[in-house]
Amino acid sequence: MMTKIAKTLLSLTLGLALFGTSAQAKQTLRWSEPSEIQTLDPALSVDTTSSEMMRNSYEGLYRFENNGQVKKALVKKETRSADGLTYTFTLQKNAKWSNGDRVTAKDFVYSWQRAVDPNTKASNAQLFDGIKNAAAIMAGKKAPTELGVSAVSDHTLKVELEKPLPYFRSLVVAPIFSPLDQKAVEKYGKDYGTSATKTVTNGPFNVKGWTGSNQKWQLVKNKHYWDKKQVKLDQIDFLVTKSTATSYNMFQSGQLDKTDLSQDQARQLRTNKEFIARKQARMQYLQFNTQDPLLKNLNVRKALAYAIDRKQLVNSILADGSLRPKSFVPYDLMTYNAKDFAKVSGTKAKISFDRKKAQHYLKLGLKELGKDELELQLLGDDDDISKKVNEYLQSQLEENLPHTKVTTLNINKKSRIERMKKGEFEVVLTGWGADYQDATSFLNLLRSDSPYNFGKWQNPDYDKLLTSAKEQTGQKRFLTLLKADELLTAEQAVTPLYQPALATLLKKDVKHVIYAPIGGYNFKNVTLK
Known part of the structure; x- marks a missing residue:
């Protein structure tokens, strides 16, 4: 017969085992960044860190895979006219925003018209050049509503070009081509995208904990994301570490799963099994x-x-x-x-x-x-x-x-x-x-x-x-x-x-990281052993 003490010890052991299993089951990646987020407004981004956060928290028509391959994102089906000037996209019907609103073709129309509107002062508005009437709109000669983008139905988007753009699919991967929830943008006005709480996104993750200037934040799995079954991570913790000596020490002590390397570190660690050199465009x-x-x-x-x-x-x-x-x-x-x-x-x-x-x-x-x-x-x-x-x-x-x-x-x-x-x-x-x-x-x-x-x-x-x-x-x-x-x-x-090449160390238990020379890291399919 088991004694009272034995029963107590068994209970504690089982409890600790269950706690350990639960902690391991939560997939949390810990990542270093060399600089802060500047904005979460796709129209205003000019820096790498902001772009990387938006590529993982917003989702547009396409996304990059490894080696720069362009893959469908919100696009379910695409057709193109014989002259290459008209694209028609059928969108995923079950896509939602992080606030639960449905993502529709009108969200693309609103976002793109807003981006080319001179009043927005979008940093990358010139990327729309080649889409019908974009140049005239940006010059103030036509209204934003005349841009060559329209919602044929809730989930059918049509884009008209002025000339064939051989790089069109890779072009619209850029964050500025992401859809926007008009209700959220109008609610926050000029403050939209200035903090995590004033941003609504539709991608695999939501940004949490970013106040507008701090050096720590998280990407948290978006429970409303249409393809959430493919998202294995629960959370990614980001920390700005401008010193690679600091981030390397944190990597060594198990506080980070990835660190960038200085030139001296890269030279010394090139034969390390966790060393990866990333090619950059x-x-x-x-x-x-x-x-x-x-x-x-x-x-x-x-x-x-x-x-x-x-x-x-x-x-x-x-x-x-x-x-x-x-x-x-x-x-x-x-x-x-x-x-x-x-x-x-x-x-x-x-x-x-x-x-x-x-x-x-x-x-x-x-x-x-x-x-x-x-x-x-x-x-x-x-x-x-x-x-x-x-x-x-x-x-x-x-x-x-x-x-x-x-x-x-x-x-x-x-x-x-x-x-x-x-x-x-x-x-x-x-x-x-x-x-x-x-x-x-x-x-x-x-x-x-x-x-x-x-x-x-x-x-x-x-x-x-x-x-x-x-x-x-x-x-x-x-x-x-x-x-x-x-x-x-x-x-x-x-x-x-x-x-530049991006010299890094990445923990061996981090799998399925996608890195594209254009756009950087995509965490959608990442898993931890």
Whole structure:
């Protein structure tokens, strides 16, 4: 017969076992991010972290799988007209918003019309260029209601284009093409997307705990998501860790399931079984404020470009798999007849380290400006990698250019972006990740009318080339875009530095993580052992 003490011990043991099983059953992923969320309004996003959160909390027509494959999301069926100008989408009928409202075709119509409305001041409104009447609406010549998007029925959406867009499916994966719950947006007005509690989403997860500026938040499984059976995680805990030393220590102690790595860490841990290098459709570059007379001078910009040894930067300073660029457009983003745009466009002579040329162009530039020396401030983010790259650039410019003094200023990403918007910078280390699979995702940044042309560089010939490409197809379009990229490089409108790789450690029990070079991480199908 079992004694009273034995029964008590058995009861405690069973209780602890049940508690352990319950804790393990709850699928919680712990993830580090290098920067804060800026917004949860798809129309206003300009940064990587915000975009990644929205790609997991909103759901549009399509999504990216591994290696950039485009897969159906809310689309159940798609038909396209013979001329490629009209798409008709049948949407999932059981899709709902996180507040329980039904997701309908009208939610896409409302969101897209809002995005192109000049009053919204959407950061990525230019992505709609090519959809019927979008350009005229953004120019204030037509009403947003005339955009080529309409709800044929509750679950049938029609999109009309002005010209065929070969990259259309990858284009509409961008967060700005997500649907919006009109009731929620109108309820919160300008405050929509400024915190988790003032945001309504329709994707696999809901954002929780983000107040608008804090460095901790969660993605929690959306109980209203139409495909929730495929979502295995209950929650993802995010923590901003700008120091990879901190995040690595937390990874080692079991507090994080993923950490990004610094260059030194990547070099040391490359053979670790948990090491993963992620390929990115991204470019890090220097942007010059051409409103400053010093940086408006082409010879000064050329001097800065030639003074930087990018081979040493990627091989010795970064050493994480990052690539030396040949073009402003990343490798493997756009191909035509199996030819990579970046490889065709780039030549060693265009973006290469040459101390003699750097000094020659600096001498010419200073003479034209009537100056004896060059003084610059280099602006960048306050994370470890940005600091290290800025320090390298500072040393390169001062060592290779006589009479040159460079100071660095590293601030949080949100403040850096605000300063860029206001034109309060001289030279800034910044980056861009592709929105879709085409060279124009980068080339359009430097159009005279682009909201991302923070340096205000302008060239009518460059604008004409991009305008001409809109009306072209096939090889003719490919060649026109190559000419635009060559002109951009000749003018050093921006100076490409490196195509980054994302060096990480990921716990072995984290399975089915989707990472796309465009868009980053998708957590929908992630499981934990």
